[in-house]
Amino acid sequence: MLTSELRPGGRETAPTRLDDDDLELLLLIRHFERNLLDLFSAGKLNGTTHTCIGQEYVPVALARLLDDRDYVFSNHRGHGHYLSRFRDPAGLLAEIMGRDGAVCHGVGGSQHIFRERFLSTGVQGESLPVAVGVALHLKRHEPGALAAVFVGDGTWGEGSVYEALNMARLWQVPLLVVVEHNEIAQSTPTTLQMAGTIAARAAAFGVEHRRVESADVNAIRGLVAPAVERVRQANRPLVLEFATTRIGPHSKGDDTRTEEELRSVRARDWYLAYQKVFPDQFARLDTRQREAIERITRDVDARTPSRWEGSCPGQSES
Amino acid sequence: MPRSERIVENLNAALHRLFAEDELVYLIGEDLLDPYGGAFKVAKGLSSKYPDRVLTTPLSESGFVGVANGLALCGNKVVTEIMFGDFALLSFDQLCNFAAKSVTMYGSRLPLRLVVRCPVGGHRGYGPTHSQSVQKHFIGVPNLWLYEMTPLHDNGAVFAEMLAREEPCVFFEDKTLYGQRRWVDGDDDVFRFDFLGERGQYGRATPEDVDRPDCVVIATGGTAPLALEAARRLFLESEIACHVLVPYRLYPFDIDPISSLLERADHIVVVEESVAGGTWGAEVAQHIYGRLWDRLNDRIRLVHSAPSIIPTAPHLERQVLVQSESVYATVREAIRD
Ligand SMILES: Cc1ncc(C[n+]2csc(CCOP(=O)(O)OP(=O)(O)O)c2C)c(N)n1
Numbered sequence: 063m064l065t066s067e068l069r070p071g072g073r074e075t076a077p078t079r080l081d082d083d084d085l086e087l088l089l090l091i092r093h094f095e096r097n098l099l100d101l102f103s104a105g106k107l108n109g110t111t112h113t114c115i116g117q118e119y120v121p122v123a124l125a126r127l128l129d130d131r132d133y134v135f136s137n138h139r140g141h142g143h144y145l146s147r148f149r150d151p152a153g154l155l156a157e158i159m160g161r162d163g164a165v166c167h168g169v170g171g172s173q174h175i176f177r178e179r180f181l182s183t184g185v186q187g188e189s190l191p192v193a194v195g196v197a198l199h200l201k202r203h204e205p206g207a208l209a210a211v212f213v214g215d216g217t218w219g220e221g222s223v224y225e226a227l228n229m230a231r232l233w234q235v236p237l238l239v240v241v242e243h244n245e246i247a248q249s250t251p252t253t254l255q256m257a258g259t260i261a262a263r264a265a266a267f268g269v270e271h272r273r274v275e276s277a278d279v280n281a282i283r284g285l286v287a288p289a290v291e292r293v294r295q296a297n298r299p300l301v302l303e304f305a306t307t308r309i310g311p312h313s314k315g316d317d318t319r320t321e322e323e324l325r326s327v328r329a330r331d332w333y334l335a336y337q338k339v340f341p342d343q344f345a346r347l348d349t350r351q352r353e354a355i356e357r358i359t360r361d362v363d364a365r366t367p368s369r370w371e372g373s374c375p376g377q378s379e380s
Numbered sequence: 381m382p383r384s385e386r387i388v389e390n391l392n393a394a395l396h397r398l399f400a401e402d403e404l405v406y407l408i409g410e411d412l413l414d415p416y417g418g419a420f421k422v423a424k425g426l427s428s429k430y431p432d433r434v435l436t437t438p439l440s441e442s443g444f445v446g447v448a449n450g451l452a453l454c455g456n457k458v459v460t461e462i463m464f465g466d467f468a469l470l471s472f473d474q475l476c477n478f479a480a481k482s483v484t485m486y487g488s489r490l491p492l493r494l495v496v497r498c499p500v501g502g503h504r505g506y507g508p509t510h511s512q513s514v515q516k517h518f519i520g521v522p523n524l525w526l527y528e529m530t531p532l533h534d535n536g537a538v539f540a541e542m543l544a545r546e547e548p549c550v551f552f553e554d555k556t557l558y559g560q561r562r563w564v565d566g567d568d569d570v571f572r573f574d575f576l577g578e579r580g581q582y583g584r585a586t587p588e589d590v591d592r593p594d595c596v597v598i599a600t601g602g603t604a605p606l607a608l609e610a611a612r613r614l615f616l617e618s619e620i621a622c623h624v625l626v627p628y629r630l631y632p633f634d635i636d637p638i639s640s641l642l643e644r645a646d647h648i649v650v651v652e653e654s655v656a657g658g659t660w661g662a663e664v665a666q667h668i669y670g671r672l673w674d675r676l677n678d679r680i681r682l683v684h685s686a687p688s689i690i691p692t693a694p695h696l697e698r699q700v701l702v703q704s705e706s707v708y709a710t711v712r713e714a715i716r717d
Contacts, residue, residue: 169485
């Protein structure tokens with residue numbers, strides 16, 4: 063069977079205990095994102111940003127299943143993806159604030175980050191075919207490594223997704239498509255933009271699909287690890303669909319959902335669940351991460367503006 | 381004397397050489413496998429010799445240019461073939477938003493060795509969706525370099541240059557050139573051929589050693605044969621001396637190698653097959669005006685196709701597309717005015 067629902071440890075069940083490192087990473091991302099929204103309200107940020115509040119556990123759960131040889135393609139909602147890989151809140155904040163020490167010198171900003179084998183871009187769906195090309199290269203030259211792409215459910219409206227799935231399956235490449243299915247795309251609920259299901263779409267290409275309902279990091283790892291291993295070992299593309307919740311706004315202050323809908327997503331927040339079940343561990347790490355982010359923000363804010371050397375190096379010459 | 385090779389043979393040999401010299405080279409596109417070897421046979425023989433590096437794809441122009449981008453991101457040298465240049469518009473996102481922007485948008489230079497080959501142009505009765513000269517749609521994208529196949533330049537050298545740029549390039553191939561023979565100095569009884577610029581960026585045809593040409597005709601590779609035909613008539617009928625200049629790179633426009641020649645010309649005409657509006661010629665003229673305004677004897681005249689879709693029937697297609705007569709008439713008009 064190519065598609066299956068992974069239910070054990072669903073939202074209704076209490077989460078299992080995380081080691082400090084995992085919980086700390088979750089909280090790091092949560093405080094990083096909350097802080098961004100605060101900085102926006104305070105008029106300290108330019109442009110736009112998309113926070114992943116509510117979805118942090120997806121990249122955290124996957125972080126230990128990925129290694130340095132893997133490529134990760136991220137999207138507009140990518141801070142959690144980046145922080146799970148590099149734990150570099152200062153570099154990312156500097157990037158978003160255009161300060162010295164920015165990962166990409168402030169040129170890319172929130173949605174356009176490139177570091178080692180991590181790359182994000184702001185055009186939905188564009189990364190999938192690129193990831194197929196990368197996966198093809200890995201299959202030939204670095205067997206065992208994979209290319210992972212994070213996308214939202216709304217991105218399944220893009221034709222590139224299907225061109226990529228087709229080629230990934232035809233050419234049997236180690237492609238992992240991680241879908242953060244949060245039931246909404248900007249302001250449009252999934253019911254208004256998706257016919258059928260992601261499972262059926264994957265099945266149409268003969269691509270393996272797993273749907274994960276759980277937000278329990280330990281449980282998720284246990285459930286998906288064998289499938290991710292098959293991507294590596296058998297070069298079998300996999301669509302891993304997480305039923306998740308976007309608790310914050312699409313970008314900043316642009317949430318169009320009703321109070322009732324928001325109450326329901328907030329009630330499913332992993333943050334509350336871990337806080338309730340492991341109060342001591344939670345309180346200790348939560349304070350630590352909140353304070354760390356406050357410190358980093360003061361430090362980054364005080365830095366000089368980032369500098370960009372050479373805008374178009376090529377085209378000034380002949 | 382053996383006749384010169386056909387241009388398609390030169391292009392095919394250039395690709396064979398690339399593959400033989402470098403294991404990082406890939407070719408990606410539709411219907412590339414032997415015995416078919418691509419819609420215009422440019423890929424002939426490659427898939428038999430290098431089955432792992434010639435990827436025949438589904439009909440997915442956006443997708444396979446994306447795959448090419450992914451391979452280039454990993455350090456490979458990737459050539460893609462778009463079956464008809466018109467379809468390159470389906471890959472515009474991958475080309476402009478990914479390939480071209482990625483070179484600089486991450487704050488430090490990200491090298492990408494990618495060449496997107498696009499057969500373009502009409503005169504073959506393929507109709508509105510298979511005949512367009514789409515060059516102008518790609519002009520002005522930072523870090524996207526536009527090249528065009530010419531009857532003068534060796535494609536091997538041009539491909540080496542494009543890949544050495546480490547930035548995405550589009551290579552336009554006018555379909556009418558494939559079957560024609562290369563212009564080799566000594567082969568023509570009226571014109572001699574040479575090159576201008578340190579890398580021979582401009583091929584040139586001159587009727588004799590006239591230091592001060594009556595007219596300089598700058599023509600794209602695809603329209604070069606039409607320009608040469610017009611220049612031949614003008615010379616044989618009226619001893620009007622045109623220098624026909626054919627650049628292998630369209631954008632960014634490189635004026636340096638031809639600047640002093642342009643200064644000495646009485647008239648300048650720029651020829652391309654794109655339809656009117658936002659043309660390459662306008663871009664070229666703007667550069668020349670910027671550099672030589674005080675020294676020009678006449679306004680620059682642009683020759684291009686009519687502002688129309690490209691019709692299918694030959695008599696209608698002829699009404700729309702640039703012909704040798706249009707070049708001829710424009711030069712005559714310039715001299716008369
Ligand atoms: C090609 C493209 N179209 C539109 C947008 C504008 N946009 C940014 S995010 C977004 C919604 C994406 O929804 P989804 O894929 O579900 O991800 P989510 O925002 O829920 O994480 C839209 C429409 C875009 N960035 N790229």
